[in-house]
Amino acid sequence: MKIIACCSSETYALPSIYMLEQLGFLTAVCVPENRSGDLIPKLNSFLASDKIRVLDRDNLEDELIQLQAAYQADALVSITFPWYISEKTTESFPKGCWNVHFSLLPKYGGQDPVFWQLKNGDNVSGYTVHQMTAVADSGSILLQKEVRIIPGEHYGLLCLRLSQQLAADMERIVKTIENPKLSPAVAADKTHWKKPTEQDRSIQWESQTAEEIQQLVNACNPNYGGALTFFQQDMLGIFEVALVDYNVINGIAPGTIVFADETNGLVVKCHKASYLKLMVLQNQTGYLSGVKLFQMGFRQGVRFTAAQQIQELTPLET
Structure with a gap:
């Protein structure tokens, strides 16, 4: 089997590209021109330069069909390749064109399924290899x-x-591509089709429990710069938190620091009287611990918010 691979992600794709090369299946790897600067040096660490091709979006169909003919490739495998591959292109490969999607389709069709799996608190992820069709993430x-x-x-x-x-x-x-036994085509669930927006990545202290915020924080580390929150005009990205038990304190708004010291850092109240310890954050100056924020002057009564606005500090009620 001769395989042409298309990719745009270092993390997701390069281990499989390396394995295809080691197994002797790889004839060429194609990358989008806007990702070539990042990917080519890494691909060059284990591939000959003549196996690496940079694709132009406007000429994608012609370039892939020409590559198939030049290498007599049997199949194309796409791993995080961002551009639509036409039906004419898929028909030029005798064993078809196949996409790897990082969810168990039909769940989580669309962009960045891993973010949504973690944000929603799923306990199972995975991948699907499916036939490319005119509808994304919906082939056999x-x-x-x-x-x-x-x-x-x-x-x-x-x-x-x-x-x-x-x-x-x-x-x-x-080997399965060589002798495929296909399940019926699926219609991808489009509930989480879109790429996460800033709103999706922002902590809603008033409506999210500590556990839900922890799920969001995990979904945003490291790709999105942490889960977003604000203190006055400053945006913070939260990268790591821990659930903690704490005595219920009435009359305190969610997002408010209820405990702070130089040993344990900061504990913040969340929705439904649940509590989080802030472990690792980032602002424009760099990475910070909860202890570092305490040293910078964050105390009980300071409140984080979900929107960029100046907030009056709310004193801790007793």
């Missing part, structure tokens, strides 16, 4: 692999484990 399924989400796992760790699992399965995937 070649195979799926379930990957359990480790409690507390964040975006970066889960992406790494998914990419390692995909690479480990690559020989089986290629």
Whole structure:
């Protein structure tokens, strides 16, 4: 089997590209021109330069068809490739064109399924290899692999484990492409189709429990610069938190610091009288711990908000 691979992500795709090369299946790897500067140096660490091709979006169909003819490639495998591949292109590959999507389709079709899985508190992730069609993430399924989400796992760790699992399965995937037994085509669930917006990535102290905020924080670490919150005019990204038990304090607005010292850092009240300890944050000056924020003057009664606005500090009620 001769495989042309298309990719745009270092984390997700490179382990599988490396495995395809080691197994002797890879004839060429194609990257979008807007990602070539980042990817080519890394690909050059294990591939000959003549195997790496930079694609132009306006000429994508012609370039892929020409590559198939030049290499007599049997199949194309897309791993995080962002551009639509035409029906004419897919028909030029004898064994078809296949996309790897990092969810168990039909759930979480669309952009960045890993973010939504973590934000929603799912305990299972995985990948789907499916036939490319005119409708994204909706072709016949070649195979799926379930990957359990480790409690507390964040975006970066889960992406790494998914990419390692995909690479480990690559020989089986290629052999299955050679003699495919397809499941019926699926219509992808579009509930989480869009790329997460700033609103999706912002902490809603008034309506999210400590557990829900922890899920959001995990979903935003590291790709989105942490879950977003504000103190006065300053935006903070929160990268790591811990659930804590704390005595219920009435009359205190969610988002308010209820405990602060130089040993344990900061504890913040959330929705439904739940509490979080802030572990790692970032502002324009760099990364900060809860202890560092205490040293900078954050005390009981300081309130974080969901929107960029100047807030009066709310004193802690007793």
